[in-house]
Amino acid sequence: MRQMIPLEEARQIMLDAVRPLETIKVDLPDAFGMALAEDVTAPHPLPPFDRSPLDGYALRAADTVAAGREHPAALTVTETIYAGHTAKGTVEPGTAMGIMTGAPLPPGADCVIRFEDTRREGNQVYIFSPLQPEQGVIHAGEDVAAGETVLTAGVTVDAGVTGLLAALGQTRAAVRRQPRVALFSTGDELLEPYSPLVPGRIYNSNLPALAAQVREAGGIPLPGGNRPDQTALITATIEQALKVSDLIVSTGGVSVGERDVVKEAMEAAGVEPLFWRAGFKPGTPVVCGRKDGRLVVGLSGNPAAAMITFILLVRPVLRRLGGHREIDLPRVQARMAVGFPKGGRQRRFVRAVVRWRDGGYLARPAGLQSPGAMRSLVEGNALLDVPAGHGPLKEGEMVEAILIK
Numbered sequence: 110m111r112q113m114i115p116l117e118e119a120r121q122i123m124l125d126a127v128r129p130l131e132t133i134k135v136d137l138p139d140a141f142g143m144a145l146a147e148d149v150t151a152p153h154p155l156p157p158f159d160r161s162p163l164d165g166y167a168l169r170a171a172d173t174v175a176a177g178r179e180h181p182a183a184l185t186v187t188e189t190i191y192a193g194h195t196a197k198g199t200v201e202p203g204t205a206m207g208i209m210t211g212a213p214l215p216p217g218a219d220c221v222i223r224f225e226d227t228r229r230e231g232n233q234v235y236i237f238s239p240l241q242p243e244q245g246v247i248h249a250g251e252d253v254a255a256g257e258t259v260l261t262a263g264v265t266v267d268a269g270v271t272g273l274l275a276a277l278g279q280t281r282a283a284v285r286r287q288p289r290v291a292l293f294s295t296g297d298e299l300l301e302p303y304s305p306l307v308p309g310r311i312y313n314s315n316l317p318a319l320a321a322q323v324r325e326a327g328g329i330p331l332p333g334g335n336r337p338d339q340t341a342l343i344t345a346t347i348e349q350a351l352k353v354s355d356l357i358v359s360t361g362g363v364s365v366g367e368r369d370v371v372k373e374a375m376e377a378a379g380v381e382p383l384f385w386r387a388g389f390k391p392g393t394p395v396v397c398g399r400k401d402g403r404l405v406v407g408l409s410g411n412p413a414a415a416m417i418t419f420i421l422l423v424r425p426v427l428r429r430l431g432g433h434r435e436i437d438l439p440r441v442q443a444r445m446a447v448g449f450p451k452g453g454r455q456r457r458f459v460r461a462v463v464r465w466r467d468g469g470y471l472a473r474p475a476g477l478q479s480p481g482a483m484r485s486l487v488e489g490n491a492l493l494d495v496p497a498g499h500g501p502l503k504e505g506e507m508v509e510a511i512l513i514k
């Protein structure tokens with residue numbers, strides 16, 4: 110098994126082990142957050158017909174050539190077209206039709222003028238300046254042409270994608286099935302919810318936090334509870350989890366302590382080891398293996414270390430399984446607003462608050478950075494990527510930041 114490998118190599122090993130899950134058809138509102146499995150071509154143009162962007166009059170530009178303040182063009186209004194309706198007649202020379210925003214341009218008309226720029230007297234409307242043909246007209250297909258590929262496989266369905274699909278008359282979407290992620294924690298010290306807090310014990314925070322991270326990444330969490338630090342129990346848990354999930358993630362028991370039995374249990378469950386320990390902090394002791402085309406990942410028990418390793422290694426795998434083209438969070442260059450004393454032999458991800466200030470990003474480390482401290486992940490919105498061997502970060506220095514929220 111590879112040991113102490115660089116982050117990028119660990120990530121590549123994991124990504125190489127997975128492929129997007131199968132395609133399913135779902136009702137459009139249920140596709141939110143999933144990735145499109147197929148390209149989408151437009152069955153009709155958008156908008157489907159020439160229409161008015163204004164409440165006003167549809168007319169023939171040629172009738173207004175000689176119009177002026179003193180000598181307005183006088184046109185006879187023959188009917189009014191409301192959105193959702195079509196004109197009964199044609200705009201003949203010397204006539205106009207009232208038209209509402211979104212109504213189709215009537216035959217014969219080639220331009221639209223808004224109400225405010227006209228005067229109405231009985232069935233006559235006065236125009237005070239010449240109009241150009243096409244003025245005030247929205248053309249069929251100006252947004253999307255019929256047959257055009259508007260969306261491609263791998264696009265994540267968000268509000269805009271949902272609206273576009275709906276405008277094209279789609280009621281279902283072909284998407285990738287969302288990955289089901291079996292989660293369990295290990296540790297004799299962990300209390301279940303509603304248990305009284307007793308000396309030496311702590312509440313299990315990793316399991317709910319990881320379930321939320323799975324959701325954020327577009328997966329379906331299957332929280333499996335906590336296991337005591339016993340190899341046989343953890344082995345059986347991994348075997349069961351392999352039957353119901355696409356990916357298995359545990360926390361705790363991956364370091365070098367006497368009861369750090371997850372690695373041993375993985376091997377006993379027949380999981381092929383891929384790597385143990387990766388070259389970054391916090392989260393170094395991560396272990397990863399593969400069985401039946403599924404990854405089994407053991408994260409550190411330390412809450413912040415577990416969540417950060419999830420972001421760096423598990424999230425991209427979940428995005429790939431879910432078929433998303435975008436598997437990475439955005440990275441930006443930020444300037445340190447203050448110094449940060451801790452730099453070391455290992456690459457380090459520092460929880461930080463990154464804000465846009467005066468034309469650039471400014472970074473400020475977010476509180477306590479120890480691997481078990483949770484508040485700095487809540488207060489922070491970014492991880493600063495401090496290279497291995499880098500000394501303390503100086504005020505004003507540029508640093509790369511991953512935006513995590």
Ligand SMILES: Nc1nc2c(c(=O)[nH]1)N[C@H]1C(S)=C(S)[C@@H](COP(=O)(O)OP(=O)(O)OC[C@H]3O[C@@H](n4cnc5c(N)ncnc54)[C@H](O)[C@@H]3O)O[C@H]1N2
Pocket residue numbers: 294295296298299311312313314315316360361362363364365366369391392393394408409410411412414480481
């Ligand atoms: N002798 C050494 N000791 C440690 C080393 C080392 O290299 N040599 N590495 C340290 C580092 S770095 C880390 S990270 C941790 C990783 O330990 P484990 O992954 O084996 O995690 P545990 O020991 O089970 O737990 C660590 C810590 O986190 C708490 N914890 C665990 N699970 C949960 C949970 N579900 N919810 C909330 N908190 C949890 C646990 O109580 C411990 O405090 O090892 C270091 N040791």
Ligand code: MOO
Pocket residue numbers: 389390391392393394409411414480481
């Ligand atoms: O690798 Mo440990 O996660 O630094 O705390």
